[in-house]
Amino acid sequence: MQHKDQVLTNKEQRTILKRLLSYTKNHIKSLLVAFFLLIVATAAELVGPILIKIFIDDYLTPRQFPFEPLLWLAIFYIGLHLSSVVINYFQAYMFQKISLKLVQELRVDVFTNVERQGLKFFDQTPAGALISRITNDTESIKEFYLTVLANFVQNILFLIGIFIAMFYLNPTLALFCIVLLPLIFGLMQWYRKISSRLYADMSEKLSVLNSKMNETIQGMSIVQMFRQERRLRKEFSEVNEEHLQAGMKTMKLDGLLLRPAVDLISIMALILILSFFGITSFIGPVEIGVLYAFVNYIDRFFEPVNQMMMRLSLFQQAIVSGGRVFKLMDYKEYAPLQQGEYSPSIHNGEIEFKDVSFSYDGKSDVLRNISFTVKNGETVALVGHTGSGKSSIINVLMRFYELDRGQITIDGQPLETFSNKELRENIGLVLQDPFLYTGTISSNIRLNRDHLTDQQLKDAAQFVRANEFIEKLPNTYQAEVTERGSTFSSGQRQLLSFARTIVSNPKVLILDEATANVDTETEEAIQDTLKRMANGRTTIAIAHRLSTIKDADQIIVLHKGEIMEKGTHMELLQLKGLYHKMYLLQKGAELEQAQL
Numbered sequence: 001m002q003h004k005d006q007v008l009t010n011k012e013q014r015t016i017l018k019r020l021l022s023y024t025k026n027h028i029k030s031l032l033v034a035f036f037l038l039i040v041a042t043a044a045e046l047v048g049p050i051l052i053k054i055f056i057d058d059y060l061t062p063r064q065f066p067f068e069p070l071l072w073l074a075i076f077y078i079g080l081h082l083s084s085v086v087i088n089y090f091q092a093y094m095f096q097k098i099s100l101k102l103v104q105e106l107r108v109d110v111f112t113n114v115e116r117q118g119l120k121f122f123d124q125t126p127a128g129a130l131i132s133r134i135t136n137d138t139e140s141i142k143e144f145y146l147t148v149l150a151n152f153v154q155n156i157l158f159l160i161g162i163f164i165a166m167f168y169l170n171p172t173l174a175l176f177c178i179v180l181l182p183l184i185f186g187l188m189q190w191y192r193k194i195s196s197r198l199y200a201d202m203s204e205k206l207s208v209l210n211s212k213m214n215e216t217i218q219g220m221s222i223v224q225m226f227r228q229e230r231r232l233r234k235e236f237s238e239v240n241e242e243h244l245q246a247g248m249k250t251m252k253l254d255g256l257l258l259r260p261a262v263d264l265i266s267i268m269a270l271i272l273i274l275s276f277f278g279i280t281s282f283i284g285p286v287e288i289g290v291l292y293a294f295v296n297y298i299d300r301f302f303e304p305v306n307q308m309m310m311r312l313s314l315f316q317q318a319i320v321s322g323g324r325v326f327k328l329m330d331y332k333e334y335a336p337l338q339q340g341e342y343s344p345s346i347h348n349g350e351i352e353f354k355d356v357s358f359s360y361d362g363k364s365d366v367l368r369n370i371s372f373t374v375k376n377g378e379t380v381a382l383v384g385h386t387g388s389g390k391s392s393i394i395n396v397l398m399r400f401y402e403l404d405r406g407q408i409t410i411d412g413q414p415l416e417t418f419s420n421k422e423l424r425e426n427i428g429l430v431l432q433d434p435f436l437y438t439g440t441i442s443s444n445i446r447l448n449r450d451h452l453t454d455q456q457l458k459d460a461a462q463f464v465r466a467n468e469f470i471e472k473l474p475n476t477y478q479a480e481v482t483e484r485g486s487t488f489s490s491g492q493r494q495l496l497s498f499a500r501t502i503v504s505n506p507k508v509l510i511l512d513e514a515t516a517n518v519d520t521e522t523e524e525a526i527q528d529t530l531k532r533m534a535n536g537r538t539t540i541a542i543a544h545r546l547s548t549i550k551d552a553d554q555i556i557v558l559h560k561g562e563i564m565e566k567g568t569h570m571e572l573l574q575l576k577g578l579y580h581k582m583y584l585l586q587k588g589a590e591l592e593q594a595q596l
Contacts, residue, residue, distance in 0.1 A: 006199065008323055013192075016322040020144060022359045030098055031168050037091035042345060044084035046161040049296040051077045053169070056242050092150070092318045099145035107138050110329050117333040119400045120360065125216075128211030133328050137321035144318030148311050162301050175323075180269055182306055189541030191312055198315075199320040205243035212239050254313050266302040270295070309406070336402045338420065344413040346426040348376040349507035349538035351397070356406035358396050366392045368561045370406070372554070379539040381549035383559035384583065390542045392561075394512055397540070399423060428506030433511040434497030436485030441470055442477040444485075445500045452503060460503035460550055466495035509534070511541040546583050555579065 008016070022029055055073060059065060068142040111134055166174035216223060217234050223232060264478045350372045358367040367389045374380045395401050398406060399415060408415040415423075436444050445457045457477065461467040469492055473479040483492045501509070527548060550569045557565035557579045559570065564578050572579035 003435060003486060004124060007496045008319065011318050011499040012323065014325060016319050018561055019326055020141065020318070020322050022119075023573045024098070026105075027098050027101065030094060030189060031192060034091050034098065034150075035153065037087050037094070038150070041084050041091060042157045042161055044080045044087070046158070046165055047080055050168075052164060053079075054295070059268040059550045061388075069382040082171060095150040096146055099142060099149075101552065104136055106325070107134060110134055110138065110325055112512060113331070116334050118333055119395070121331065121333050123360065126207075126211040126214070127208045128214035131214065132207040133324050135196075136210070137203065137325050140314075140317045140321035141325065143314045144357065148315045148318060151307055152315075155308050158304045159301065180265060183265055184262070187265075188309065188312060192307070192316060193314065195250065195253055195316040198246065200316050200323075201322060202246040203317075204242065205239065205246050209236075209239050209243050210324070211585065212236055215566055242520075250313065264303060266298070266305075269298050269302070270396070270446060276504050322443070335420075336399050336416065338418065339416040339459040342417055343419050343422065344417055344442050345409070346410055346507050348421060349409050349426070350374065350376050351508065351538055351540070352409045352412075353393075354407045354409070356393075356396065356408060357404050358401065359404055360392075360401070362404075365404070366561050367396070370561075370563060372556055372563065374538050374540060374554075376538055377534065377536055377584050378553040379534050379541060379549075379551075381552040381555045382542045382558060383546060383555060383579065384564075385582075386557035387560070389561040390558055391512060394429070394510055394540070395543065397510070398427065398429060425504065426506055427508040427510060428501035428504060429510045430494075430501050430512065434485075434493045436481050436488070436493055438483050439481055440475075440478050441473075441481060441496065444481055444496055445453050445477075447500060449504070452574075456503055457499070460499040461495075463502055464495055464498040466492070469495070480595065507537060509537050509539045511539070513542050513544050546579075546586055557582075 021276050035230060051073060055070075059070060114130060114134070130400070161175060212232075216236070223229060268291070280317065353372050356370040357365050358365055361367045367386075370389075370393065382393060384390055395404055397415070399418075399420070410418065419524065442454070442457060445460065446452050458467065461470055461477075470476055470479070481488075485496070488496070531551070541549060541552065546569075549555060552569070554566060555564055555569060556571055557577075565575060567573055567575070573583060
């Protein structure tokens, strides 16, 4: 996935705006009520200067002050203002409530689409960039719904009302004032064109900043161990400086093209009005009330223009952020899905690879013509040097990635015909680096599988001997688990991961160097457990320590994505090939370590 943001064309910006507005269709009734209140409040504000004009021209200028008409005029004027305040409160509340709901829906949609992506997507996408789009960019979009949309609608209505009032007072002067509209519209278009590029650059720099921060925090132990704080601080400062400079460019643009430019146009408008009334005064009398109303309306005219111009920056940020979010929502490299209508079930768990080839990038094969069979109750071990393709075999068997060529079957049925639910429920996977969630030990073993009882959780923990450390904790199975289980040892995290897998009683068990982070004593206990677990189950184990797979029914030796040797432990030793060399190297290392 490409992460560098490009400048949006006018057509693309219009498309994004339409998509943002499409989220309002489920709230159309509430929006209509809010817009009605907005119109009423706007009308109440617009009538005010006309009432003042009536007071000046009909009562103040001729010096006539009848009590009852003036009292009703004052009551009407005050009542309008009070009602405007109350109505504005309710319409603002409704707009804000709708806005928050719209952003909530948008965030759920984008997060849902991210969850549907295949692992290839996450291999290519920095976590910080994803977090930035789901949080920062949707926050910018929130301002569009919360601040920009209601403000633009209100001010456009206000401007229309002002021109209606101005035509009512003096049609000739109102026509002169219409000349101001193309100037303001042109200024807005010019600002949008320039700011689009600047805000895209600023958003991109923020994504890079988040990615750098996320990467540093995730690898803080390595950072401190190799004393990389100064280097990373320097890199972070450089990225932060780039983000600052991008922000300064937008501020300079806002400072030049927003209020100052509008204020200049407003001064020109005021000069136009005063000149018109000045010239008119040589021909005939000038109504002071009309002059006051026009000056008041011009002042009120430019206030909403200023508000819209000031919010153009928020609007442009929302459009840029919307483009980034929708690009993520439109990305469709989904995890492999079930093919065909027939949904077979896994009964025995017999697995067969038939000439399987696979590549992550579509160019270089990491697996080439892999063929082997694992029967029910058998244990097959995969061994080989780093990069030989062991984990890739697991990835395609779990259907995290689509095959390029060949076929994998379970119980004689093609892998792609099984539903993901069937595969996940019947294939248990234990990884070398277990991932624990914030919560409790119980919730980490259960993983929201509500049908599992507390006794089943305890039985699973006892089966893998995780209960030995769990029951020593103050709250046992309700003990708190911090982020990634950082308060537990590597071995304890692995045991919890093991219990999480065993509790579902899978028919196929996959161990990706599952005992690599467990001490020797615990490993021996787990090996005993594995023998019992393997009874009646298909087991595939990736092993680094060859001593742990001596009793496997079949050992497959991989090298550069190809099967080099197959056989039992003794058969492979007798071949005196790659496995024999690996075994001797490990034996020598173990002896040397024992002597030390």
